[in-house]
Amino acid sequence: xxxxxxxxxxxxxxxxxxxxxxxxxxxxxxxxxxxxxxxxxxxxxxxxxxxxxxxxxxxxxxxxxxxxxxxxxxxxxxxxxxxxxx
Amino acid sequence: xxxxxxxxxxxxxxxxxxxxxxxxxxxxxxxxxxxxxxxxxxxxxxxxxxxxxxxxxxxxxxxxxxxxxxxxxxxxxxxxxxxxxxxxxxxxxxxxxxxxxxxxxxxxxxxxxxxxxxxxxxxxxxxxxxxxxxxxxxxxxxxxxxxxxxxxxxxxxxxxxxxxxxxxx
Amino acid sequence: xxxxxxxxxxxxxxxxxxxxxxxxxxxxxxxxxxxxxxxxxxxxxxxxxxxxxxxxxxxxxxxxxxxxxxxxxxxxxxxxxxxxxxxxxxxxxxxxxxxxxxxxxxxxxxxxxxxxxxxxxxxxxxxxxxxxxxxxxxxxxxxxxxxxxxxxxxxxxxxxxxxxxxxxxxxxxxxxxxxxxxxxxxxxxxxxxxxxxxxxxxxxxxxxxxxxxxxxxxxxxxxxxxxxxxxxxxxxxxxxxxxxxxxxxxxxxxxxxxxxxxxxxxxxxxxxxxxxxxxxxxxxxxxxxxxxxxxxxxxxxxxxxxxxxxxxxxxxxxxxxxxxxxx
Numbered sequence: 001x002x003x004x005x006x007x008x009x010x011x012x013x014x015x016x017x018x019x020x021x022x023x024x025x026x027x028x029x030x031x032x033x034x035x036x037x038x039x040x041x042x043x044x045x046x047x048x049x050x051x052x053x054x055x056x057x058x059x060x061x062x063x064x065x066x067x068x069x070x071x072x073x074x075x076x077x078x079x080x081x082x083x084x085x086x
Numbered sequence: 087x088x089x090x091x092x093x094x095x096x097x098x099x100x101x102x103x104x105x106x107x108x109x110x111x112x113x114x115x116x117x118x119x120x121x122x123x124x125x126x127x128x129x130x131x132x133x134x135x136x137x138x139x140x141x142x143x144x145x146x147x148x149x150x151x152x153x154x155x156x157x158x159x160x161x162x163x164x165x166x167x168x169x170x171x172x173x174x175x176x177x178x179x180x181x182x183x184x185x186x187x188x189x190x191x192x193x194x195x196x197x198x199x200x201x202x203x204x205x206x207x208x209x210x211x212x213x214x215x216x217x218x219x220x221x222x223x224x225x226x227x228x229x230x231x232x233x234x235x236x237x238x239x240x241x242x243x244x245x246x247x248x249x250x251x252x253x254x255x
Numbered sequence: 256x257x258x259x260x261x262x263x264x265x266x267x268x269x270x271x272x273x274x275x276x277x278x279x280x281x282x283x284x285x286x287x288x289x290x291x292x293x294x295x296x297x298x299x300x301x302x303x304x305x306x307x308x309x310x311x312x313x314x315x316x317x318x319x320x321x322x323x324x325x326x327x328x329x330x331x332x333x334x335x336x337x338x339x340x341x342x343x344x345x346x347x348x349x350x351x352x353x354x355x356x357x358x359x360x361x362x363x364x365x366x367x368x369x370x371x372x373x374x375x376x377x378x379x380x381x382x383x384x385x386x387x388x389x390x391x392x393x394x395x396x397x398x399x400x401x402x403x404x405x406x407x408x409x410x411x412x413x414x415x416x417x418x419x420x421x422x423x424x425x426x427x428x429x430x431x432x433x434x435x436x437x438x439x440x441x442x443x444x445x446x447x448x449x450x451x452x453x454x455x456x457x458x459x460x461x462x463x464x465x466x467x468x469x470x471x472x473x474x475x476x477x478x479x480x481x482x483x484x485x486x487x488x489x490x491x492x493x494x495x496x497x498x499x500x501x502x503x504x505x506x507x508x509x510x511x512x513x514x515x516x517x518x519x520x521x522x523x524x525x526x527x528x529x530x531x532x533x534x535x536x537x538x539x540x541x542x543x544x545x546x547x548x549x550x551x552x553x554x555x556x557x558x559x560x561x562x563x564x565x566x567x568x569x570x571x572x573x574x575x576x577x578x579x580x581x582x
Contacts, residue, residue: 026288
């Protein structure tokens with residue numbers, strides 16, 4: 001499935017959450033990650049994120065079951081990188 | 087006698103083919119299967135204060151131990167018979183060592199627990215299961231049989247791999 | 256869904272914050288999600304240290320190294336946690352018994368020829384001369400009694416297949432015959448590079464199973480490090496690589512200008528290499544509906560399923576039938 005994850009967390013935990021998400025998904029914008037991921041992996045990722053979070057923090061997860069159904073438009077700077085070729 | 091793990095007793099009650107494959111080292115539990123991961127996470131988080139993964143034998147471990155109570159944590163209550171047999175096996179092992187304990191199956195998500203006691207019937211059941219397991223492990227791979235459980239099994243792709251009968255061209 | 260990562264530039268691959276980073280020559284760092292990484296292909300000159308190897312081992316990620324010319328150099332496979340002594344013994348028993356060995360060797364060859372015929376049918380004119388010739392030679396493949404005999408019969412079929420290339424390639428691409436080490440023309444350069452990718456891709460998939468990659472049937476066991484990969488490649492090279500070559504050349508997505516000559520070899524230049532890799536990666540992700548699993552599976556996953564079928568064959572569960580594209 002395709003997911004978009006956004007987060008709004010206390011300053012001390014921003015770095016930790018960002019680093020954790022880098023293990024699983026591609027960075028899109030500040031506090032936003034996206035990418036295709038298997039359900040099991042997502043479960044694992046969210047479980048690890050939960051350990052970092054504090055009460056006032058929040059993470060939103062938007063899921064699209066079939067990635068082909070996703071339509072993405074960009075206005076302004078498209079900062080997405082190639083994730084296969086370096 | 088081959089060493090029998092708790093999970094193998096569980097597989098025996100669900101799918102003899104899975105038991106056989108697992109025992110021969112052909113395993114798919116660590117391939118990122120969703121339910122396996124969910125199970126692991128649940129196992130990691132539930133009952134943090136109790137003793138974790140207590141060794142009953144070199145190859146047999148119980149999820150949690152809290153005094154005289156053995157606790158096994160399960161993701162769903164859909165396989166109660168197998169869960170019970172697995173717990174009976176743990177209690178049986180302890181009884182061989184002269185230790186008496188009670189078993190508790192925790193269906194954490196469903197907020198349900200089931201107590202398991204080892205009585206004579208239960209002991210009989212374990213002995214029979216162990217004998218059958220030996221026979222299965224000594225024999226050929228049990229043929230594929232479609233079960234309702236298949237769709238959620240980590241071994242599914244292995245069992246369902248194969249070519250449909252096709253016209254040779 | 257896991258990705259293959261292709262490193263074409265020179266730079267440094269490293270572990271940082273428990274994930275992968277690639278730092279290019281300008282010092283620009285880009286993270287790579289380690290959890291989504293299937294295997295890594297190093298085509299550029301890349302520095303790394305053991306800390307990276309530890310991370311790759313934790314996640315069971317293999318990497319493959321190619322030299323300056325794009326030829327395969329070697330593979331790093333972390334210690335494999337999947338061990339089934341039982342399966343390896345059974346796999347070996349199928350090499351030791353000549354009849355069992357021939358069954359598997361023939362299966363690979365016949366599936367390969369099936370896909371060669373498919374390429375002729377799909378890309379060729381209405382001229383059936385080449386396929387007819389190959390079909391008339393199939394008897395010799397099927398009745399072969401030794402591996403050299405089988406290899407010989409297969410070689411004859413393949414010769415006719417390559418003869419047909421002149422008709423299958425449009426846009427006036429030069430073609431005489433298959434030449435390796437070095438490839439003498441652009442088409443050969445593409446086939447050689449593609450075959451290396453096929454070989455490494457299969458190594459990565461075998462690695463995820465309990466199969467022993469050095470115990471093979473058509474190819475002499477351990478004739479090369481991972482000879483089982485060569486066996487399985489027989490099925491998939493014509494299906495995936497050759498058809499990719501035809502598509503890319505016939506659609507002019509790859510042209511003469513994407514090649515260069517170096518030391519008597521014709522090779523893809525960096526733009527050509529990138530185009531071919533992109534097309535290869537896309538092809539491996541393409542899905543087809545699997546008739547038994549009843550869901551979409553990628554070409555890459557088809558290779559894993561092929562390994563599963565072999566395991567089933569070895570352990571006496573289900574007789575192996577090679578994959579043959581039916582559509």
